[in-house]
Amino acid sequence: MTEKYMIKQLSIFINNEPGRLAQIAAALKECNINMKAFNIAESSGFGVLRAIVDDPGRAYRELSKKGIIVKETNVIAIPMTDRPGGLLEVAKVIGDANINIEYGYAYSDKNKASFFFRVDDASAAVSKLLAVGMRVLTETEI
Template sequence: MLKSKYAVKQISVFLENRRGRLAEVAGALLEADINIRALFLADSSEFGILRMVVNNPEKAKAILVSKDFAANETDVFAVEVEDKPGGFYRVVKVLADEGIDVEYTYAYAGSSERAILFFKVKDEEFEKAVEALLNQGIKLIEAVEVYR
């Protein structure tokens, strides 16, 4: 199963638009010594969803739930691309050709000349997406590497 190897557990937190709420999430993670590797905040006028890739998703979820945050896990996969024009295009082109919808994606530029892209697709299309990308010689990062 490609999924068990490449599924990165992303933590999603439902947040009302209230002052200080983000700081409370971040504070809770700090307290538990959790490092955030990448994050993205999707928002509407009244609430937001904070999506994070962290070094220890299970612990992060447990700590957030214990503090009454509405936190959940979602499977995403991580793709490594060269940090130059066309890097992103190569990946989304493959997915488009396969007819796979990207629900959302975000990037993490990192420190080297390579960038990491996180992708969320429908759960039932996860395998197909990963397989298509690997077939096209695109580099996917194993979940264990992402948490490291």
């Protein structure tokens, strides 16, 4: 039962030209979508904005309606301690569990830090992490 650990991430396609991010940001604002964490991956000629938002289901529907290319992807979130070595602790567990990370990014504020990452089979990865005693965050915890 790993379903509750699946964090819905929105991925948005961005044309590689000045002003495109602002256009996407304006759409997010118009739809009243708040982002908890995001990153922008750039490749040759285009970019992908990946974001963890409040109410991803509603955000997905509203952005799609606006003609924006958006996709829902399951990622995994795990808490990190916000001090030197924090990443090492979790990365070691993930590595030892033989899980290959496709990409990842982090969020931190005064109280907590979270690591969001995508793997090929999120459900299998969550099971492995839980089995070795790793804490995995649910949607309500982030």
